[in-house]
Amino acid sequence: MLKKIRNAALAVGLSVATGAAQSAPSEPNIVWYNARELTIEGRGWTDTESVYDRLPARAKQIVNEQVWGLSHNSAGLLVRFVSDATQIHARWKLTSADLAMNHMPATGVSGVDLYVRLKGKWEWLAVGRPTGQNNETLLTPNIDKGTYEYTLYFPLYNGVTSVEVGVPSGSFVKPAPPRKNDIKPVVFYGTSITQGGCASRPGMAYTAIVGRKLDIPVINLGFSGSGRGEPEIFDLIAELDASLFVIDPMANMRGDWVEERIGYALKTIKAKRPGVPVMLVEHAVVADAFRRSKGPKMADTWNVPLRKVYEDNVRDWDGLLYYVKCDKLTGKDGEHTVDGVHCTDVGFLRMADVLTPAVKKALEK
Numbered sequence: 073m074l075k076k077i078r079n080a081a082l083a084v085g086l087s088v089a090t091g092a093a094q095s096a097p098s099e100p101n102i103v104w105y106n107a108r109e110l111t112i113e114g115r116g117w118t119d120t121e122s123v124y125d126r127l128p129a130r131a132k133q134i135v136n137e138q139v140w141g142l143s144h145n146s147a148g149l150l151v152r153f154v155s156d157a158t159q160i161h162a163r164w165k166l167t168s169a170d171l172a173m174n175h176m177p178a179t180g181v182s183g184v185d186l187y188v189r190l191k192g193k194w195e196w197l198a199v200g201r202p203t204g205q206n207n208e209t210l211l212t213p214n215i216d217k218g219t220y221e222y223t224l225y226f227p228l229y230n231g232v233t234s235v236e237v238g239v240p241s242g243s244f245v246k247p248a249p250p251r252k253n254d255i256k257p258v259v260f261y262g263t264s265i266t267q268g269g270c271a272s273r274p275g276m277a278y279t280a281i282v283g284r285k286l287d288i289p290v291i292n293l294g295f296s297g298s299g300r301g302e303p304e305i306f307d308l309i310a311e312l313d314a315s316l317f318v319i320d321p322m323a324n325m326r327g328d329w330v331e332e333r334i335g336y337a338l339k340t341i342k343a344k345r346p347g348v349p350v351m352l353v354e355h356a357v358v359a360d361a362f363r364r365s366k367g368p369k370m371a372d373t374w375n376v377p378l379r380k381v382y383e384d385n386v387r388d389w390d391g392l393l394y395y396v397k398c399d400k401l402t403g404k405d406g407e408h409t410v411d412g413v414h415c416t417d418v419g420f421l422r423m424a425d426v427l428t429p430a431v432k433k434a435l436e437k
Contacts, residue, residue: 103243105237110153112150113149114289116259116293122233125231142295142296148277153246154248157215157243158213158215158240159215164234166231167205180229184211184226185200185276186211186222186224188220196275198211223284228268256289257288258283258431259291259293260294262318264295264414265415266321269296278415278423281424286428288431298324300321300325300333301337306336309341317350318351320353322354325374328377330381337350375398392437
């Protein structure tokens with residue numbers, strides 16, 4: 073049975089027409105439901121140090137310090153639930169007081185993001201803006217009467233120790249049903265771009281967009297600046313019971329690492345997860361194409377050896393090894409990044425437009 077937690081004396085935000093939040097007094101008639109007792113997705117392991125960590129506790133002795141620290145960020149985690157409430161509130165506690173970065177807003181770094189399923193498709197509903205480590209907000213008022221399914225995405229570059237969904241007394245909240253066909257998650261491994269830098273809100277990371285478009289669960293194992301393809305991380309990744317592994321760490325790799333490390337990844341996944349497809353994704357560097365047009369293509373540092381790994385292995389994979397080229401991933405107008413590297417929402421939408429049909433094809437096969 074779901075635990076109902078009565079409202080504590082915390083500050084709460086009042087939703088405005090745009091779905092953003094402003095400070096307002098707390099409401100006493102709100103009943104709170106712990107997200108842990110609803111439908112949590114995005115967790116690859118249950119033996120974690122903290123419930124919303126992205127790697128198991130034993131990884132602390134296996135991966136490097138940077139990866140371990142980033143594993144406490146809740147990128148890709150979400151809660152799905154069903155409710156008949158006419159208002160949806162959220163309450164979440166952050167692990168860090170650093171709410172934003174100089175190139176990424178607090179809504180993406182530390183906020184929560186609410187979607188509703190309408191006529192079989194996910195539509196954005198509201199964002200919860202953080203004001204400190206302890207946050208409480210009315211995400212959206214005046215919902216039409218009826219029972220709806222919701223998804224609440226967790227912060228991308230901060231961690232959470234607790235997340236709760238609040239509704240007016242007399243309404244219900246219950247776990248969402250399994251995904252269609254009860255499909256296993258798609259696992260994405262990569263860099264800061266995979267983690268979600270620099271989406272304006274958590275639901276705009278490309279992994280989240282692909283998940284909504286295909287209505288599938290995803291696990292986000294993007295590690296900012298630290299997606300270097302070490303053997304120990306692939307040993308961990310291969311533990312996961314996935315429907316597809318998407319490998320996208322080229323932006324953090326050295327060219328002379330690619331053949332050995334990606335080759336190890338393919339060998340390990342094939343041995344531990346036979347029959348599960350793998351997708352290799354090139355790195356696109358075109359944000360300042362004008363300046364770079366007169367010199368060597370920087371992406372070739374990673375993509376040429378990656379292509380070689382693919383060509384050396386594809387015949388042994390019985391059609392289960394896929395390859396996504398960079399030429400259409402983000403466009404060539406330079407509008408897809410905030411700083412020449414990290415994606416804006418435009419960049420993430422473009423990536424998702426390319427990756428969604430590729431992932432769909434791999435899953436269908």
